[in-house]
Amino acid sequence: IRRAARHGFELGMKQPFFYQLVDVLCQEMGQAYPELVKAKQAVIKALHQEEERFAETLEHGMKILDEVLVRLDDTVIPGETVFKLYDTYGFPVDLTADIAQNKGLTLDYEGFESAMEAQRNRARAANHFAVDYNDTITVETETKFTGYGTLEANACVVQLLSGGKVVDALSAGEEGILVLDxxxxxxxxGGQTGDTGVLSHAGVKILVTDTQKQGSNVFLHHVKVARGNVKVGDELVAQVDAKERSEIESNHSATHLLHAALRQVLGAHVQQKGSLVDADRLRFDFSHSAPMTAAEMLEVERIVNAQIRQNYLVEADLMTIDAAQKRGAMALFGEKYGAEVRVLSMGGFSIELCGGTHVKRTGDIGLLKIVSEAGVASGIRRIEALTAAKALAWIQETDRQFMYIAELLKSKRENSAEKITQLLEKQRKLEKELTLLKSKAASAAGSDLTANAQLVSGVNVVAAQLDGADVKSLRDTVDQLKNKLGTAAIVLASVDGEKVRLVAGVSKDATDRIKAGALVSMVAQQVGGKGGGRPDMAQAGGTDPSNLLSALASVTDWVGQQLN
Structure with missing residues (x-):
């Protein structure tokens, strides 16, 4: 798509065009691929948006690449440059290669790969998991999962690992990985985080801080021995943290209802693209090309909470994948399914394939509150939401803040929005009045400064400090002085705390001899700053007000040197 868009761009097609081919595509291929016809409008919309986004990337990237090519002394574009275009500006490597080939150039692919690998290493270093031993363990037996119906079980230790090595025992204070039968x-x-809890027997207490999976049938318990010793062959009582599991299940079941509600409100194109479900919140990524409106989010939230209040029984059934699909079950993004799958249904409103743990009835979720919605990638949106007690706590805290706002406004809660609107309107009027007063003050200051202008080789020079003036007032005063003085070079300054504001202006008939950018830079350098702008108007800032008076005093001599 992007290569076609680039060729169209080179042929002068500055507006999206590729999406117009969808009609022809449906005519030619619709019979063989009926889903293409069903999704026609979604495909057109997605293509159109991709073209618009890429047009911005392409235009900016082409400018950057052209600048690089002008400075290039070789026939090979450096790998660091290719990586910068890709990583910083989103410019695809294959397009850079196409452009290079058309100009008789090549890419330093080795340098590009080195830069990519360096970035990967930085990402790995930033990850808080220093070492992951999950994939290095070889376990002969499989772990039987009993957690759908119970949170406690008697189990036997079949393997222990510490520091990446198989060990026979773990002692108090030691951390490792423990495998049970x-x-x-x-x-x-499937996005659901691993359980935590306790493993114990007489004189032994082991904290389970996480549970991960190797393959599909080996469960790895990340543990810390709090008391006693544990060795291979020991019988332990395994107890899951019931409160945390309950919170996780509320969030997980809510994602299923959320998915179904999103499809109902936004359309059948919505597909799950990822999720994270832990005890604190749920995060749900889904395919959708535009930000959700406030009305859409409220409707989704209303639908989900209506299903929660219905208190539907949450049922799980095992069946073949074909039977599940005939039943209308949705397969979730990134999941791999065997010959037999677990189908989870909630009152017929939601039917999905899922191996996770869930509430017994939808009413157990209690409440769902969407707290944010944002884009995370092209065509992918993300919702974060809370359920049960945490959702209620969020609403109560929001309500407390709203009550505090009403107190500050000295109004009833129901009148707060109106009161804020009135205050904002009053503020806008005051700002207009302030701007007018500043303009009048600038005009008055301009009249006073005119009398102080120094004539240098036919150019009127003014350099002065205006207390309390903002940048706009400085610019307005400079314009007024240029109009009154005719041929002129002007620098005005103001101080706000430790910050210095500078504006320079040069009448157009003098810009061939004096540049406003050079003038303001000369002053800015003396007050610890820099700046620039057009030949007739420029501005700068500084951080050293103590040198301002001497810097302004140097303007007349500097102008004289430029003129001579």
């Missing part, structure tokens, strides 16, 4: 601990999968 069976477990009620759910291992992280």
């Amino acid at each position: 069976k477990t009620p601990f759910y291992a992280e999968s």
Whole structure:
């Protein structure tokens, strides 16, 4: 798509065009691919938006690349440059290669790969998981998961690992990974985080801080021995943290209702593209090309909470994948399914394939509150939401803040919005009045400064400090002085705390001899700053007000040197 867009761009097609081919595509291929016809409007919309986004990337990237090519002394574009175009400006490597080939150039692919690998290493270093031993363990037996129906089980230790090595025992204070023959601990999968809890027997207490999975049938318990010793062959009582599991299940079940509600409100094009479900919140990524409106979010929230109040029974059934699809079950993004799948249904409103743990009835979720919606990638939106007690706590805190705002406004809660609107309107009027007063003050100051102008080789020079003036007032005063003085070079300054504001102006008939940008830069350098602008108007800032008076005093001599 992007290569076609680039060629169109080179042929002078500055507006999106590729999406117009969808009609022809449906005519030619619609019979073989009926889903293409069903999704026609979604495809057109997605293509159109992709072209618009890429047009911005392309135009900016082409300018950057052209600047690089002008300075290039070789026939090879450096890998660092290719990586910068890709990483910073979103310019695809294959397009850079196409452009290079058309100009008889090549890319330093080795340098590009080195830069990419350096970035990957930085990302790995930033990850808080220093070492991941999950994939290095070889376990002969499988773990039987018993956690759908119970949070406690008697189990046998079949393997221990510490520091990436298989060990026979772990002692008090040591951390490691423990494998059981069976477990009620759910291992992280499908976006649901792993369970925590306790493993114990006489004189032994082991804290389970996380549960991960190796393959599909080995559960790895990340543990810290709090008391006693544990060795291979020990019998333990495994107990999942019931409160945390309940919170996770509320959030997980809510994602299913949320998915169904989003499809109902936004359309059947919505597909899950990722999720994270833990005890604190749920995060749900889905395909959609535009930000949700406030009305859409409220409607989704209303629908989900209506299903929660219906208190539907949450049922899980095992069946073949074909039977599940005939039943209308949705397969979720990124999941792999075997011959037999687990179908989770909630009152017929939501039917999905899912291996996670869930509430017994939708009413157990209590409440869902959407707290944010944002884009995370092209065509991918993300919702974050809270459920149960945490949703209620969020609403109560928001309500408390709203009550405090009403107190500050000295109004009733129901009148707060109107009161804020009135205050904003009053503020706008005051700002207009202030702007007018500043303009009048600038005009008066301009009249006073005119009398102080120094004539240098036919150019009227003014350099002065105006207390309390903002940048706009300085610019307005400069314009007024240029109009009154005719041929002129002017620098005006003001101080705000430790910040210096500078504006310079040069009449157009003098810009061939004096540049406003050079003038303001000369003053700015003396007050710890820099700046620039047009030949007739420029501005700058500084951080050293103590040198301002001497800097302004140097303007007349500097102008004289430029003129001579």
